[in-house]
Amino acid sequence: MDNIAGTKSSLVWAVNIAVVVLVLLWTIPTFGLLVSSFRDRDQIATTGWWSSLFPHEASLRFRIGDAETQRQEGEVFVIDGSVFEAGGTVSAFGTSNRDPAAHEPGEVVDFGDGISGTVNEDGSYRVTSPVAFEGRSPRLFVTSVTPPRFTLENYDRVLFAQGLGRAFLNTMTVTIPATVIPILVAAFAAYALAWMEFPGRSLLIASVVGLLVVPLQLALIPLLQLHNAIGIGKDYLGIWLAHSAFGLPLAIYLLRNYMVGLPREIIESARVDGATDFQIFLKIILPLSFPALASFAIFQFLWTWNDLLIATVFLGNTQDQLVMTGVLRELLGSRGGDWEILAASAFVSISVPLVVFFAMQKYLVRGLLAGSVK
CATH class of the missing domain: 1.20.5 (Single alpha-helices involved in coiled-coils or other helix-helix interfaces)
Structure with missing residues (x-):
C-alpha cells in the first residue's frame, strides 16, 4: 500500500x-x-x-628579555616583565623542558651562577643576577591558563585593508555584467531550442548538455590567447565574455527545460492572434520564466563574486584591477597561516552574495525544478 x-x-x-x-x-x-x-x-x-x-591550558617557552632591557638595582641586575600580552593565569613554571611544571607560581628558583628568579600567578616575572647579563638570557617554561578572548581586530584588518574599497568596486564591475550578459543570451537561445523548429535543433541541445561537463580549466589558455589576439586581453570586456561563455551552457540548459514545461496552449493562442516569435518571447515567455532566470542569476552571481582563478587569468593583479578575492589572498601572506584573517575574510566576502541569495531564494527551488513536471 x-x-x-x-x-x-x-x-x-x-x-x-x-x-x-x-x-x-x-x-x-x-x-x-x-x-x-x-x-x-x-x-x-x-x-x-x-x-x-x-579557558584553556597552554605551554609557553620564551627567553626573558635581553641584555639591553636589564637595569641595575643596588648590587644586582634585574630583568622583569610579563609572559602574557592579553592576560592569563600561570599554574606552574620551570627552567627546563624536561620538567616545565616543576615550580609553583611565586616560588624563587635558582638558575645557577647566582641567577635567581620567579614567575607570579599573574604572569609577571623577575630575574636577578649579581653581574650584568651577557649573551643569551635564561629560558622559562610556563604552563598557563588563559580565558577565552574575542576580538574585532580581525574584521578591522580585513575591512580597512589597503585597496579593499577599490577591489569591491572592481568585483561589482565584473560580477554584474557577467551575470546579466549570459542571462540575456541564454534566454533567446533557450526559447529557440524550446519552441522553434529548425534543422539541427536536437544536435545543438546535445552540444549544450555536453558542454556542461567540460572543465573550464581546459579553455583558460586558448581563450586568453584569443583575447590577446583580438585586443581584449587583461580588460573588463575580456573577463565579461569569459564568465559569460563558461556560464552559458548551464543557463541555456536550465532555461530551456523551464520553457519547455510552459503550457503550449498559451503560445499557440498567441500565434493564432498573430503574435510574432519575438512578441511571444518578450511578453509571454520572459515573464513566465522569471523563476528560472532568478535561479540562474543566483548561481552566476555567487560563482562570479567568489572567483579568483578567472579574474587572475583574464584581468591581472594590478591594484587598479584587483578583485576582492585577490586582496583577501594577499592579506593571508605567502604561507597562508593567518587563520583568523581567513575566517574574517570568508564572512566579509560572502556578505553581498548572502543578500542576493536571501532576496531571490523563493525562486531558487522553482527554477531548479524546471521541466520536471509537465
Whole structure:
C-alpha cells in the first residue's frame, strides 16, 4: 500500500534524518568559521573553535628579555616583565623542558651562577643576577591558563585593508555584467531550442548538455590567447565574455527545460492572434520564466563574486584591477597561516552574495525544478 498515490511512505523518517544530517554537515563548519573569525590569533593556533567559550591550558617557552632591557638595582641586575600580552593565569613554571611544571607560581628558583628568579600567578616575572647579563638570557617554561578572548581586530584588518574599497568596486564591475550578459543570451537561445523548429535543433541541445561537463580549466589558455589576439586581453570586456561563455551552457540548459514545461496552449493562442516569435518571447515567455532566470542569476552571481582563478587569468593583479578575492589572498601572506584573517575574510566576502541569495531564494527551488513536471 506504500506505493499508492496519496499514502505516506514508511521511510519518511529516513529522509528526515538524512536532511538533518546534511544540514548539520553544512551548518556546523560554517558556525565554527564564524566563531573563529572573532577569536584571538594565539587561541586559534592552540585550540579548536568548540572550546572557545572555556579557558584553556597552554605551554609557553620564551627567553626573558635581553641584555639591553636589564637595569641595575643596588648590587644586582634585574630583568622583569610579563609572559602574557592579553592576560592569563600561570599554574606552574620551570627552567627546563624536561620538567616545565616543576615550580609553583611565586616560588624563587635558582638558575645557577647566582641567577635567581620567579614567575607570579599573574604572569609577571623577575630575574636577578649579581653581574650584568651577557649573551643569551635564561629560558622559562610556563604552563598557563588563559580565558577565552574575542576580538574585532580581525574584521578591522580585513575591512580597512589597503585597496579593499577599490577591489569591491572592481568585483561589482565584473560580477554584474557577467551575470546579466549570459542571462540575456541564454534566454533567446533557450526559447529557440524550446519552441522553434529548425534543422539541427536536437544536435545543438546535445552540444549544450555536453558542454556542461567540460572543465573550464581546459579553455583558460586558448581563450586568453584569443583575447590577446583580438585586443581584449587583461580588460573588463575580456573577463565579461569569459564568465559569460563558461556560464552559458548551464543557463541555456536550465532555461530551456523551464520553457519547455510552459503550457503550449498559451503560445499557440498567441500565434493564432498573430503574435510574432519575438512578441511571444518578450511578453509571454520572459515573464513566465522569471523563476528560472532568478535561479540562474543566483548561481552566476555567487560563482562570479567568489572567483579568483578567472579574474587572475583574464584581468591581472594590478591594484587598479584587483578583485576582492585577490586582496583577501594577499592579506593571508605567502604561507597562508593567518587563520583568523581567513575566517574574517570568508564572512566579509560572502556578505553581498548572502543578500542576493536571501532576496531571490523563493525562486531558487522553482527554477531548479524546471521541466520536471509537465
